[in-house]
Amino acid sequence: MTIVTDPPKASFRVSQLIYDTRYRSITFQIAALIGFLILIGWLISNTAQNLADLGKEPSFGFLAEPAGYDINQRLVDYDNQNSHLRAAFVGLLNTLLVAVMGCAAATVLGVTIGVLRLSKNWLISRIMTVYVEMFRNVPVLLWIVLIMAIIIETLPQPRDFRGADPQASMALFDSVAFTNRGFYIPEALFSRSLGDIHLFGASAMRFDVSLDLLALVAVLLAGLWASARIKRNADAVQEATGVRPTVWHFRLGVVFVPLLAVLVLLGFHLGYPALKGFNFQGGTHMRNSLIALWLALSLYTAAFISEIVRAGILAISKGQTEAAAALGLRPKRIMNLVILPQALRIIIPPLISQYLNLTKNSSLAIAVGYMDITGTLMGITMNQTGRELETVMLGMLIYLLISLSISLVMNWYNNRVKLVER
Amino acid sequence: MKKSVFLGALTVAGLAAGAAAAGTLDDVKARGKLNCGVTTGLVGFAAPDANGNWEGFDVGVCRAVAAAVLGDPQAVEFVPTTGKTRFTALASGEVDMLARNTTWTFSRDVDLKFDFVGVNYYDGQGFMVPKALGVSSAKELDGATVCIQTGTTTELNLADFFRKNNISYEPVPIETNAEGQQQYLAGACDTYTTDASGLAATRASFENPSDHVVLPEIISKEPLGPLVRHGDNEWGDVVRWTLNALIAAEELGITSANIAELSEGTNNPEVNRILGTEGNLGEMLGVSADWAKNAIMAGGNYGELFEKTIGENTSIGLARGLNAQWTDGGLLYSPPFR
Ligand SMILES: N[C@@H](CCC(=O)N[C@@H](CS)C(=O)NCC(=O)O)C(=O)O
Numbered sequence: 222m223t224i225v226t227d228p229p230k231a232s233f234r235v236s237q238l239i240y241d242t243r244y245r246s247i248t249f250q251i252a253a254l255i256g257f258l259i260l261i262g263w264l265i266s267n268t269a270q271n272l273a274d275l276g277k278e279p280s281f282g283f284l285a286e287p288a289g290y291d292i293n294q295r296l297v298d299y300d301n302q303n304s305h306l307r308a309a310f311v312g313l314l315n316t317l318l319v320a321v322m323g324c325a326a327a328t329v330l331g332v333t334i335g336v337l338r339l340s341k342n343w344l345i346s347r348i349m350t351v352y353v354e355m356f357r358n359v360p361v362l363l364w365i366v367l368i369m370a371i372i373i374e375t376l377p378q379p380r381d382f383r384g385a386d387p388q389a390s391m392a393l394f395d396s397v398a399f400t401n402r403g404f405y406i407p408e409a410l411f412s413r414s415l416g417d418i419h420l421f422g423a424s425a426m427r428f429d430v431s432l433d434l435l436a437l438v439a440v441l442l443a444g445l446w447a448s449a450r451i452k453r454n455a456d457a458v459q460e461a462t463g464v465r466p467t468v469w470h471f472r473l474g475v476v477f478v479p480l481l482a483v484l485v486l487l488g489f490h491l492g493y494p495a496l497k498g499f500n501f502q503g504g505t506h507m508r509n510s511l512i513a514l515w516l517a518l519s520l521y522t523a524a525f526i527s528e529i530v531r532a533g534i535l536a537i538s539k540g541q542t543e544a545a546a547a548l549g550l551r552p553k554r555i556m557n558l559v560i561l562p563q564a565l566r567i568i569i570p571p572l573i574s575q576y577l578n579l580t581k582n583s584s585l586a587i588a589v590g591y592m593d594i595t596g597t598l599m600g601i602t603m604n605q606t607g608r609e610l611e612t613v614m615l616g617m618l619i620y621l622l623i624s625l626s627i628s629l630v631m632n633w634y635n636n637r638v639k640l641v642e643r
Numbered sequence: 644m645k646k647s648v649f650l651g652a653l654t655v656a657g658l659a660a661g662a663a664a665a666g667t668l669d670d671v672k673a674r675g676k677l678n679c680g681v682t683t684g685l686v687g688f689a690a691p692d693a694n695g696n697w698e699g700f701d702v703g704v705c706r707a708v709a710a711a712v713l714g715d716p717q718a719v720e721f722v723p724t725t726g727k728t729r730f731t732a733l734a735s736g737e738v739d740m741l742a743r744n745t746t747w748t749f750s751r752d753v754d755l756k757f758d759f760v761g762v763n764y765y766d767g768q769g770f771m772v773p774k775a776l777g778v779s780s781a782k783e784l785d786g787a788t789v790c791i792q793t794g795t796t797t798e799l800n801l802a803d804f805f806r807k808n809n810i811s812y813e814p815v816p817i818e819t820n821a822e823g824q825q826q827y828l829a830g831a832c833d834t835y836t837t838d839a840s841g842l843a844a845t846r847a848s849f850e851n852p853s854d855h856v857v858l859p860e861i862i863s864k865e866p867l868g869p870l871v872r873h874g875d876n877e878w879g880d881v882v883r884w885t886l887n888a889l890i891a892a893e894e895l896g897i898t899s900a901n902i903a904e905l906s907e908g909t910n911n912p913e914v915n916r917i918l919g920t921e922g923n924l925g926e927m928l929g930v931s932a933d934w935a936k937n938a939i940m941a942g943g944n945y946g947e948l949f950e951k952t953i954g955e956n957t958s959i960g961l962a963r964g965l966n967a968q969w970t971d972g973g974l975l976y977s978p979p980f981r
Contacts (some may be wrong), residue, residue: 265678274755274872274874275734275756275873276873277756277875289799289802289803290798290799290802290814291798291801291802291812291814291815292814293814293815293816297971301802301803302806307779329898338784349736373826373829373831374829378829378830378831379830380775380776381681400724401829401830401831402788402831403808497786498786498787499784499787499788499833500786500787500788500813502786509831567934588814588820589819590793590816590817592816596816598794600793600794600800601727601793601816604726604727604730604793604794605750605794605799606750606754607730607734607750607754607755607756609731609734609749
């Protein structure tokens, strides 16, 4: 008897696509992809068809038309004859403003609270626990509305500052006014200003950058760089001789002397708010809506950040501290050189999502009439032009871009922190 | 993530647009209920009373339409909308009609694809200020902080007015009348501006109405009327002629008091046609023969509805003014029923 040992012929049958585990998953993926594409195609054609039936073909032409409405908080020049696109840009800058302010404040607050919650002081750590639970467990919208209501109902109106015997008066040597329309604070003025540079010509994205500010930032950065050089030199001397030269006054000097010099050269002075007509004029007006939104978003997000920070620090095993102590490091250095660099690696990724959350939550601005991108483009513009689909898609695209940029920057930072690991 | 958001938006848009197709009259009859978009609460025009029953001048229009189509003025589902959400609510089919202080403008009619079926209140935009502010004309408002409802004609008129008069202002955008009232009373804005009728209604709900004045300037024309989606003419006709029936009823002396008697038959052919005892207007419209009778019985004719909800004997105290019949020097003029 002979045994046939020929290898089976490599014939391919269609049924293998389903029954053969080598092909099955690919088959299913392709089928799913086709189904998905058909669904998208159907949705697009259905939407287009329905819009056409309504006589509303999608078009972005409305963006070039005059907006016709005014916006109270403008970081760039704008009036009601500018285009809807310009109005959207004003709104976008307002979104970015509150997002940046919110992320900064939430980080400072969150880190402080997170560290304090680990404090050995029973009272402090309990108070921080209460804070975290209070802010974390109430929807942020309620905090926004509550803070706005408190500002509006409890602070005096500008009218109360008037008269021989006013009911309210300005704070801090008459330099700051806390009113229910917002806070009026002194503004920086330059009597020998360098002027502005105008970016992007006459387009809807045009904006002015103050040369004074640029000069100040440049001098500050140069000072910090010089200060870092001095420190490095001192480190080198210490390494070579074992004696560290005293340099802190040089380091302070290179930062502050040039800065002061530039301020004097530019004729820096403060402009104080003063009651004139219906409102305070001069100074910077931080509107009640901005304050309410900023405070609520920061306080709320800080609660989450503090938990992230606490978790990050707790995740570093006690042995690390002990080992560092055994090497003779002082507690402060242990924190800075051993614990924090490792904790940061754990902290940063969830921190990114908190920043993203804060930015997206800023669209709740609508509740207090803060004119962000949701209030302008997806609010008034949408309502006045009836372009729901276009404005919402554009708005989503913008939030997507903002979020992706934040992720990009934070991921870059995360990678830098990661390199600390050896 | 990116894809799912995109898909979601398309789905919403697709559904929204899909629901907007014609046949509203049949939909309403099949549903047995009229979905009527009203304000979120403006006493006299549309606001729920202590028992949660909606009442007011605009609500009266909704009830009349429900009575005409379904024979029951109570068969209405009131959907509160803000200045901003109202058009999306109508375009998406969430409501069958809007009866909500909405100004008839070119772009809303032509570009936003709605049909205004008529005017139920001729209005104009005014300003309200606290008496203590000592302002007697809107032109003195240079630098003032102004509360406005967003998504309204108010906001555009305001920009135009201040621009024309070369004065400046600080807008405070708000969503609803209630919010505006709160901010205005707390002094977070110096003046509140909206349609003069809305100002009167808002002022009437204040604790001390006499501490506030409405400035003499009326800065715009605001013909307020019910509207429906563009392209569903049968439904548009029903709403239009229901409103006309209320107006014509006042002109012809048909009131809720005498309507039962008049519908026995009169020697005025137009009254007979309206009340369905002669001709077949109801059939042409696709509703029952006594449609107009039901509509008028729902809340009385135009004049009765006006007096009951916002007239001079109510706390709102609006005079008929432009809203009198043409025979009394007003602008109300219903086309003939024939
Ligand atoms: N007529 C203007 C303004 C309409 C409007 O904002 N009306 C106010 C008061 S007159 C209103 O209905 N508010 C009630 C609410 O807040 O829902 C328009 O159509 O744009």
